[in-house]
Amino acid sequence: MDERAPNPRPARRFRVVVLDIDGTLLDPSDVVRPTVHQAILSCRMLGVEVALATGRRLRTTLPIVEQLGLPLPLVLYNGALVWDTAHEASLVERPLARRDLERTLEEAEREGLGALVLRGPASGERLVLVGAPLAQLPEFERQLLPRSGEVDRLPAADVVHLDDVLTVDLFGPERELRRATARLARAGLPIYHHGPFEWLPELPRWVANVHAPGVSKASGVDFLVRRLGLELADVLAVGDGENDLPLLRRAGLGVAMGNAPEHVRAQAGAVVRGHDEDGVVEALERFVLEPWRQASALA
Numbered sequence: 001m002d003e004r005a006p007n008p009r010p011a012r013r014f015r016v017v018v019l020d021i022d023g024t025l026l027d028p029s030d031v032v033r034p035t036v037h038q039a040i041l042s043c044r045m046l047g048v049e050v051a052l053a054t055g056r057r058l059r060t061t062l063p064i065v066e067q068l069g070l071p072l073p074l075v076l077y078n079g080a081l082v083w084d085t086a087h088e089a090s091l092v093e094r095p096l097a098r099r100d101l102e103r104t105l106e107e108a109e110r111e112g113l114g115a116l117v118l119r120g121p122a123s124g125e126r127l128v129l130v131g132a133p134l135a136q137l138p139e140f141e142r143q144l145l146p147r148s149g150e151v152d153r154l155p156a157a158d159v160v161h162l163d164d165v166l167t168v169d170l171f172g173p174e175r176e177l178r179r180a181t182a183r184l185a186r187a188g189l190p191i192y193h194h195g196p197f198e199w200l201p202e203l204p205r206w207v208a209n210v211h212a213p214g215v216s217k218a219s220g221v222d223f224l225v226r227r228l229g230l231e232l233a234d235v236l237a238v239g240d241g242e243n244d245l246p247l248l249r250r251a252g253l254g255v256a257m258g259n260a261p262e263h264v265r266a267q268a269g270a271v272v273r274g275h276d277e278d279g280v281v282e283a284l285e286r287f288v289l290e291p292w293r294q295a296s297a298l299a
Helices: 021-025 034-045 058-068 098-111 138-148 174-186 217-227 242-250 262-266 279-298
Strands: 016-019 049-053 074-076 081-084 089-093 114-119 127-130 151-154 165-173 191-194 205-210 235-239 253-256
Touching: 016 021, 016 034, 016 217, 016 279, 021 058, 021 235, 021 279, 034 049, 034 058, 034 279, 049 058, 049 217, 058 074, 074 217, 081 217, 089 217, 098 114, 098 165, 098 174, 165 174, 174 191, 174 205, 191 242, 217 235, 217 242, 235 242, 235 279, 242 253, 242 262, 253 279
Parallel strands: 016 049, 016 235, 049 074, 127 151, 235 253
Antiparallel strands: 074 081, 081 089, 114 127, 114 165, 165 205, 191 205
């Protein structure tokens, strides 16, 4: 009688890793720690593709790519732009249609919210602060605009004619903001909330990112992996925010950072340490590097 134990089944081997940036890849001082950098390099050495998925614009993401020293593919504006870093080219752009811009700005006016429009690479990623008839919130603008860089100002009637708007950021008090975004969500527009701002404690302001129907980090990553002949089931995704949830739900494994809000952690397949404790390193070691080591040992 053969009493040998059966061969252990190797853990699943993911082919693609997708990392959020703020609150995930970056530590609380907004740098990529050497341990995180090394874990990413280790994945790449195994032939595992690594990509970044963020709500950021291209110009604010490229310095992170330069920090890493790797031409990583990018999913930007929460999926509205997919960027080929190696060839410095856009692969997909999904701007808001005129009717969706009109609907969004009408809701902003109805609830007394401010609006900032983020345009795509063809316009130099210009930012546009929407003017009349929308509310002007000077105390918020004093804090927002220095952080955002040079900003154009246009009335709402001109903004709705722009054909390269990838995100509309609505900002204001949480109650009014969520009333507006609930109606926009019912109209089919993806909404991602952020707030309150730690850097603006005296003002209980929140921001909501509004996008074209169907836009999410999941849609952007799905496009990327299909180019590789893979699918979302082959992806390990790591993030910490509401805008990560579509991808965390659809990836082969969605991992929430320990610093993520409770409702994000509750919907993830696994939770790791926070970004102040190298949570990305834990995720890559547990779910990518160790399974590949096990598979090599069994080969």
